[in-house]
Amino acid sequence: MSGWAARAGRWGPALLGILASTALLAWFARLEPRWVALGWVELVPWLWVLDRTRSGKEAVLAGTVLAMTFTAAIFGWFPEALHRYSQAPLAVCWLAVLLLAPLMELQFITFALVRHHLRRTSTPPLSFWRITLTSALVYVGTEWLCPKLFAETLGQGFYASESLRQLADLAGAHGLTFLLLIGNECVLAAGKALAAREAPRRVAVPLAVLAVLLLAGTGYGRLRIWQVARETAREPALKVGVVQANITSYDKLAAETGMYEVVRMILDTHYRLSDELLQGRGVDLLIWPETVYPTTYGSPKSEAGAEFDADLSGFISERRVPLLFGTYELEQEREYNAAVFVGPGRGGELTRSAYRKTMLFPLTEWVPESLDSPWLRERLPWTGYWKRGPGPRALELTLREGRRLTIAPLICYESIFPGYVAEEARRGAELIVTLSNDSWFQGTPGPKLHLMHAAFRSIETRLPQVRVTNSGISALISATGEVLTEVPDDHRASLALSVPPPPRLTTLLVAWGDWLGPTALVLAGLLLLGRALPFRRRAP
Template identity: 30%
Template sequence: MDHHLRSRGPAGGKNGLTMIIWAMAIVAAFGAWVGWANPVYQEPFFALLFPAGLAWLAITAASSRQALKRGFLTALLAYSGCLYWVFVPVHRYGNIPMVLALPCPVLLAMYLAVYPAVFCGMLHWAKSKLSPLALGLFAGLLWGSLELAVGVVFTGFPWLPLAAAMAARPFAIQAAALIGGTGLATLLVTATTWFVLPGRRLPITLPRILAILLVAGWAVIGMARLDDPLPQGRWARVGIVQGNIDQSLKWDPGYQTDTVSRYIDLSEKLVRQNPVDLLVWPETALPFFLQELTREGARVRNLARTQEILLLTGSPAYEFDLANNRYIMYNRTFLLGPQGGTMGEYDKMHLVPFGEYVPLGGILPLTKLVQAVGDFREGTDGQPLAGGNLALGVLICYETIFPALAQERVTKGASVLVNMSNDAWFGQTSAPRQHLQLAALRAVEQGRYMIRSTNTGISAIIDPRGRIVQETELFKTASLSGNISAIYETTVYHDLAWLLQNVIIGLTLLMVIWAILRARQAQTPTVTRNT
C-alpha cells in the first residue's frame, strides 16, 4: 500500500484539476443539503458524501494549507445551505433589516466551517505519516473529536451532527444506543475515508473492503435492533396540544385570554375523545406568570383539577434578588397535579444566545429575539419532574440538541424525556424537522420515549428506537395522543458515555503523537559504518 498518497491531476492539466476539485466540493455540499432535513427532499445517506468529499479534498491537496482552505470553503457552502433558516428569526422577530439579516446564515456557517477546515488540514498533514488503514481511523476519530468540540465551544451549537441526518431512517441510528451519535459519526467517517483512499493499482483495496464490511454491519445491527421488543415499563397515556399561536401576537397582553382559551378548548376536546394521564403544552405556552394568582392561571389549574390529569406547561417565571434589588427571569416548566397545584418546576439550563439573553449585553448594541420578557437566567437543577408513574426529564427548546443534557436527565432518574419548544421562530423552513430529528437521536441514545410538544410544530411522540409514532403538521392547530412507557433500563451508551467520549478524544491525540513520532523517525538520517 502507498503510505504517501500523492496528488494526481487529470490529463487536461491545471484547469481540468480545478474543475474536478470544484465538482467534488459541490458534490460534498450537495450531500449535506440533501442529507439533512431540507424543504425539498431528504435522503439521509447522501450526508455521507459530505465527509467523503472533504476527505478526498484533503488527501489530494498539495499542502495542509490548501486542504484547510478547501475544507473551509466546502463546509461554508454546505452549512450556509443547511442553515438558511437562520435568516427568518433574525429578520422577522429580531427586527434586523433584510440586508443585514441575509448574511447571518453565512456568518454562522463561517464559524462552523472552521471545524471541517481543521479536519481537512490535519488529515492532509497525517496522510504521509500514517498507513491508509490508520489514516481512515484517524479521520473518524478526528471528526468525532471535532463534533464534541462543536458542542461546548462558545456555549455549543451541535445542530448538524452527522448522526442526526440519519434519524430520518431509524435503522441507521440504532448504533447510537451503543456508542452515541458521536461514536456513530466516528465509524461512518472512518468508513467513508477508507472508501475514498486511492489504491495503487487495483480498485479493490483492504481499506475499501473494511469500509464495506463496516457499513454492512452498521445496517444489519440497525435493522435487527428495530425488530427487538422495546423495554417494558408501566404504560401511560399522553396528550400533546399544539396551539399554533402567532408569534407576533403571543406576548401581546390583550391576546392572553384567547391563548389560554385555545389551549383549554383543545385539551378538553382531546381528553373527551381520548382520556390521558398526562397533558403536555409547549414551551412558554402561557405568556404570563403562572406562579402568580391570576384569572388566567386559575383557569389553567382548574383544567388539571376538573380533568384529574397531570399538566406539563411552559411559562416565564421570576424570583426577586434582594441583594441587587431586581427580578431574575426564568424560562420555566410547571408540572400541575390532578388537584391543580404545582408538583414540580424546571428552569431551562442552556439558554439560546440572542434568543433568551444577549452575550456581553452591556457591550454589544443588540437585542433579544424574545419579545416582552427580560433576559432569562439559566436554571441549575435538572432533576426530573415526578408525577404518577412517570419521571419526566424536561429539555426546553434546543436543549435537546445537547447529548449531555439528556444524559443528565436519565442519570437523575428520568423514565421519559420531554422536549417542549416554540419553533414558530423558524417559520415554514426545514429547521423544525432538523430539530425533530435531533430529538429522535436523543431518544435512541438514552432508550427513552420522547414527548415533543411545540407551539407550531412539529409535535410528536417518538419511541426509544427513534421511530416517530405520531406527529403534527407545521403551523396547524392540532392535538394528538398516544401510549408511552416509563423506562428505567439504561442503554450501553448511557452507561459508558463519558468513557466513550474520552476514548475518542484520547485516541485522536495518541494518533497525532504517533504521526509526529513517525515523521521524526523518517527524518532521522541513517548512519552506516564501513568495515
C-alpha cells in the same frame, strides 16, 4: 501558462469537487430512506480535492470553502428566520452566517489540515489507516470541543435508516459520523486503486471494511429494535394528551389587541382543545407547549395575572387532570423559562413542581452577565432576559389515581444536547417530555431538524418521548427513535397518545455520557504525537 491560469486550472476541478460533495450532503440531510446510501460517498469528491492540495494553506482553504457551502446548503433557511426575528437586513444576516461558517464548522478545517499533514508524513504499510482513523478522530473531537449553534453532525443523516440509527445508543450521532468518515475514506481508496489498476487486494480490502461496517451496524440495530419490542410489550401504556394550538407571534398579537386579550385567547383556545381531548379518554397527563402561559405563573405581576392564575388553577381542579405546561417563573427579580406541573392532590388541593430551563439559546433568550449592558441592549433590543436554571433533573409527577411517573423534562433548545439528556436519564427518568416553541422557524426545515434531534435523544437513552410544540412538530417518539404519531408544522390539533413503557435497556451513552468527543481528542493526540506507535515504520 501564466500563474493565474495554472491556479485556475487546478482550483476549477477542486471547486467542482467541493460543490459535488455539498450537493450530496444536502440530499443526505433530507433524512429520507432513499438517500441513506449517499452517506457512504458524500465526502468522496471533497476527499479527492484534499488529496490534490499541495500545502497546509490549500487544505485549510478547501475546508473553509466546504464549511461555507455546507452552511449555505443545509442552513440556507436560517438567515431568513434571523431576519424575521431581529429585523436586520437579510443581506446582513446572510453575511453574518457565511462569515461565521468556518468557525461553526471548524471540523472541516481541522480534518483537512490534519489529513494533509498525515499524508505528507506517514509511511507504508499502515499509512492509510493512520490517516483515516486519526483524521476521523480529529473531526469528531473538534465537534465536541467547539459546540455548534444547532449541534449538527453528518451522522444524523443516518436517522433515515431504522437499523443504523440504533448505533447512537453507543456513542451518539457523532459515533455515526465517525463510521461515515471511515466509510468514505474506504470508498475513495478503493476507487483510486481501481483507477490505477493496482492489485485486486488494494481494491478489496477497503471495500471489505465498508461491508463489515454496514453488516455490523445493521445487525446491531436489528438486535436493539427486537430488544425494545420485547421489553415494551410487558406493561400497559400511559395515556398522555397533547395540545398544539398553532398560536404564534405573541408580541405581534399583543401590539394589535393588548396583552390581556392575547393571554385570554391563548388560554381559552387551550381549554377548548383540551376539553375535546378529555372527553371519555381517561387521560393520565395533559401537556401544553413551551411559554404557552406567557406570564409568570404563581407570582402574578398584576391583578390580571392573578386572575389568569386562578382561572388556570380552576381548570385543573374541575377537570381533575394534572397539567404540565410552559410558563415563566419569577424569583427575586430573576425570571426563568420554566415547565410547571400542577395536579390535583388527594385532599383536593393542588400540588405543584417546576423545572427551569438551563440551556438557553444564545442572545435571543439569554445574555451572559459579563456581556450584558445597556449599550448591548440598545443595539440588540431583541436580546432575552431569562436566567439559566440549575441544570438537569428528573421531575417526579403524580398522575391520575395516584400513579407516579418520573420524567426527563426538556425545554426546546435543550433537546440537542446528548450529555444533558443522558444525565436526566441517569436520575431515573422513565419518559422524556419536551416542551418547545419552534414558531421562529415555522415553514422552514428547522422543525423537522429539531424533531430529528429529539429522536436521537430517545435512541441514546432508550426512553420514549412526548414532544409538544405550539406550532409543530408535536410528536410521540419510541425508544428506537421512530415517530409514532405527529402533528405537522403549522397545524392545530389535540391528540391522546398511548405512550409505551420504557424498555429499561442500558446504553453506553447513558452510562458514560457524551464520551466520544473527549476520547477522540485524546486518541488523536496520541496518534499524532506518538512516534513509538506501530503506525510509523522504524528506520533501518
